Amino acid sequence: MTEYVFDTEHDRYPVAAHLILIDHDGRVLLMRRAGTGYADGLLALPAGHVDLGETPSACAAREAAEELGIGVDRAALTPAGVMFRRSLEPRVDFFFTATDWAGEPEIREPHKCAELVWADPADLPEDALAFVGQAIANARTGRHFDEYGWDATT
Template identity: 35%
Template structure:
């Protein structure tokens, strides 16, 4: 875990829970070198001096070709995940957007599909599955991989 002066430093990443009723949009990873073949939410990391909501909107435009207005994104879950570098994963729900989701990065994504929240596909990125399960249960916060 990254530490500076004894203080934990965390990587922040954003995740899009794009909802159409009880269905969410998931993509299948390919050619990335990490968890290829697994299903995952649209996710990304901020660029220098970019706040989380701006990152979410940019990633949705780049990876799905859709436009999200800031007021249509609602923070619904936070997952603090212990990895080689501590991670704070922010999950935003969006139910209103402009455009039709498309696979704009076919070199990294085999395709996007709608899946019911109660019937998530396998294999799926484990932390995303946990976050979606906790989100569905109404939990705003969860932790993963921390020692008890």
């Protein structure tokens, strides 16, 4: 068993993994958040916090299974950028794209998701979280790192 040592003298930021699923028509899958207390009613990507001892790609695959009931091969994930994002709690977000998966996405956690929406990545619905649009744009343009929400321009 791996032992972890935590430095208590420095701030720590949560790490999350987000999945940009792209269908054969080029659309991306968004989930309408519900019941979480954060951004409920808004559209977001399938995502979750990286657990202790877990890698971001393993987290993205796990969340795809838990939230959508689909199988995503970690080896088939394409890194799509990292975002150091200012939020109520600043965080580090890893983004991955996937164009191939097993199964049909469906809501597997109705207490956290009210709707699935396939959207044009160049014309996201107005009620999508702003950082989601930025992350998708970053992935499309090859911007590998972004600091989002730290100044008046983001």
